[in-house]
Amino acid sequence: MTDKQKILVVDDDLEMAEVLKDFLTEEGFAVFVANRGSDALKLAEEENFALAITDMKMPQMSGMQLLKKIKNIDPNIEVIMITAFGSIETAIEAVKQGAYHYITKPFKMNEILLTIRKALEKRNLQIENLELRNEIERKYSFFNIIGKSPAMQKVFEMIKVVSQNNSNVVIYGASGTGKELVAKAIHYNGKRKNRPFVPINCTAIPEGLLESELFGHAKGAFTGAVGSKQGLFEKANKGTLFLDEIGDMGLGLQAKLLRVLQDKVIRPVGSLQTINVDVRIIAATNKNLEEEVEKQRFREDLYYRLNVIPIHIPPLNERREDIPLLINHFLKKIEEEQGIKKEISDEAVRVLTTHDWKGNVRELENAIERAVMLSRKNILEPDDFQISESSSGFNFSYFLKQKLPLEDFEKKYIDAVLKEVGGNKQKAAEILGISSRTLYRKEKRYNISNKDKE
Structure with missing residues (x-):
């Protein structure tokens, strides 16, 4: 037996409230009555109402004021306003503010029952859609990495397997594909999850400083070294060191990194002492390291030490079926972090899905955040995004897949x-x-x- 749906009736006319309660109870609903707005708000905080019926004109708190406060308590409550003929304009304004509909006095019970059933049908559909979206996201996400495409499902499987061992990993992917997210997923899903995850971008620090950043330095090791400094290898001890864009590391530093991988020992710059370290290395690059080895820009011995388990992340243009999932994920993320709720039209989703995302997932996320912040509409349309369909081009393979x-x-x-x-x-x-x-x-x-x- 299913639970009865709860309806809140708010009216300072005690007789009208009781008539509605008796009628709706006979129709199978659990009905609660409040004769003042303040009493209604207390009930709304205590009970899980599916719908509220409120008179427009009441002393102390109007129906419009009550509507706004009830929606703040639970945005999913559908609200039906009861109004006299002379206040229809106000009732229309209430609908704009989030009420489902309004009924004018005098009304027939069957009329209000039909409106209630339609409102509840809408609410149930919205909740089902929300649950479906959440279920889809749970099914096709892994540590905030979203994807239902075969390529991303393969990445998820690799993460699950690789996270249970200590082998070195190289993550291959273009800029913006989410290489660091994959690295974090490996770390936080594995045996080292309670130990440090230490990331560093090898291109962000000049070659001369990168060595001391990785291995640390002793006091007086170079001009400006007024004290000793712990390196990232030490900070990541027992955990994971993520070397992003390792393909840009110089050959000299590559040799020193190779020795650390072989001996599991580091020597800070300017120091004669060595320090034992137990660190898992996860590297990432947007380059083909095998080609870099052939061009003698990357050490072959280091390549084989690092490239124990390669993971390839496809660019967004090769997994377009993931774009609608990503759009919903980013809209939900913005709502949770910034409190701004927006929906998106099917046409806008189509335009974003066919667009050529050279910056991959990062560019898509930025485009969505920009549209949410700048648009004054509740539903985002194609013109809210600073891209055009002409820039999207005609993607033959995508449309072929759509059959x-x-x-x-x-x-x-x-x-x-x-x-x-x-x-x-x-x-x-x-x-x-x-x-x-x-x-x-x-x-x-x-x-x-x-x-x-x-």
Whole structure:
């Protein structure tokens, strides 16, 4: 037997409140009554209401004020306003503020029952969609790494296996693909999770300073070394050292790193003493280290020491099916961190999914955050993003995977060609191999607007 859905009735007219309570109780709802706004708020904090019915005009606290406060307690409560004929404008304003609907007095019980059922249906659908989105994110995420594509599922499997041993790992991927997230997932899912995770970007520090940063230095080791300093290897002892962009490390420092991997001992700059270290190395690069070895820019012996287990993260353009998941993840993240809730239209998702993301996941996240911060709309549309469909290009492989009908494919291709030539129909017709008249007919048939292409 399922629990009865709870309804809160708020009306300073005691007789009206009781009539509603009796009627809705007979219809199978659990009904609570409050005759003042303050009493209603107390009940809203104590009970999990699916819906509230409130009179618009009440002493001390109006229905509009109550609406705002109830929504602050639980945004998922649907609210139906009861109003006299003369205050319909106020009721319409209440709908704009988040009320589901309004009923004018006098009303029939069947009328309000129909409105209640529709409101509850909407609420239940929203909750189901939210639960589905959360379930999808749980299923296709791993330590904040999102992906349902076969390539990312393979990465997840590699993380699970690699995290249970101490082998050195090299993570390959373009800038913005999330290499450090993968490194953290390996560390925090493994045996060293309670020990330090120490990251360093090998390109962010000059070669001369990188050695002392990694191995530490003794007092007086060089000009400015007024005291001894612990290196990152020591700080990461018993934990993990993440060497980002290791492909840019100089050959001289590569030799010293190799000795540490072989002997598990470091010697701070300017010191004669050695220090034993137990550190797992996870390296990352956007370069092909095998090619760098052939070009003698990376030591072959270090390559084999590090490249015990390689993990390849695909660029975002090769896993477009993950983009809608990532969009929802970033919108939820912004809502949790900054308290700004936005939704996104299907058309905007389509535009973002076909866009050429050269900066990968990082660029996508920045684009979404920028749109959320600058847009005044509750639902983000394509024009809220500082990208155009022409920059998205016509991605043949993506549309092939979508198994679109021929008409949809033709429409998209014609649209892309028109944008490419700046709306010049003669040039577009030449590229498409059709007459200008045929192009005109197809534009009209597919409702292709030419305003934004010129």
